[in-house]
Amino acid sequence: MTVLKFFIDTADIDDIRRVAAMGVLSGVTTNHRMFAKRPKSAVEVLQDIAGVVDGPIVVEVVSLDAVGMVEEALSLAAIHKNIVIKVPMTIEGMKAVHRLAAQGVRTAVTLIFSANQALLAARAGAAFVSPFIGRLDDISVDGVELIAEIGRIFGIHGIATEVIAASIRHPIHVSQAAKAGAHIATLPYLVFEQMVKHPLTDRGIERYLADWDTLQKG
Numbered sequence: 177m178t179v180l181k182f183f184i185d186t187a188d189i190d191d192i193r194r195v196a197a198m199g200v201l202s203g204v205t206t207n208h209r210m211f212a213k214r215p216k217s218a219v220e221v222l223q224d225i226a227g228v229v230d231g232p233i234v235v236e237v238v239s240l241d242a243v244g245m246v247e248e249a250l251s252l253a254a255i256h257k258n259i260v261i262k263v264p265m266t267i268e269g270m271k272a273v274h275r276l277a278a279q280g281v282r283t284a285v286t287l288i289f290s291a292n293q294a295l296l297a298a299r300a301g302a303a304f305v306s307p308f309i310g311r312l313d314d315i316s317v318d319g320v321e322l323i324a325e326i327g328r329i330f331g332i333h334g335i336a337t338e339v340i341a342a343s344i345r346h347p348i349h350v351s352q353a354a355k356a357g358a359h360i361a362t363l364p365y366l367v368f369e370q371m372v373k374h375p376l377t378d379r380g381i382e383r384y385l386a387d388w389d390t391l392q393k394g
Contacts, residue, residue, distance in 0.1 A: 189224045
């Protein structure tokens with residue numbers, strides 16, 4: 177049975193703490209653009225994140241060749257046991273995934289836009305694959321249907337690789353990804369906030385408070 181888990185897509189430690197405090201956070205996805213916004217070094221940021229979240233921390237490599245990817249990955253993996261290496265969906269990336277899997281290093285293959293890409297990544301040894309829902313929607317392709325298609329293929333063939341629904345733009349993407357069978361949804365903090373809110377909830381709280389105020393006044 178698939179149980180959707182939530183990751184936060186950020187390197188902002190304050191946002192990570194906010195979501196972790198809600199008790200719903202299972203992991204973190206990052207990229208180098210996010211690290212560039214932080215005043216600390218990447219190593220310090222990763223150590224801070226590991227102190228808040230006891231789950232996968234996905235960090236990308238920047239090399240384009242397999243040898244460079246593996247070297248970067250081994251250096252990153254040494255920072256903390258929960259580090260997962262984000263690798264691009266390329267031939268060199270698949271070589272790196274295969275070599276890292278043989279050394280016990282978990283990888284997440286990113287920039288997945290087809291079921292064939294996901295299948296190759298899984299067979300190469302990836303622990304996670306990340307289909308990008310929002311970017312597919314941008315070109316009028318159903319990103320959520322891709323999640324479902326990957327899930328069906330993985331189920332038929334008994335593939336244990338987990339599917340991370342990425343490039344999530346709004347709360348509807350989250351519920352759609354959950355219905356499509358994604359194992360994980362990785363979201364920016366804003367989407368977590370949007371998921372909590374509903375105008376009827378706000379109106380109900382206002383009514384409760386008004387009723388309480390009336391009772392207090394006798």
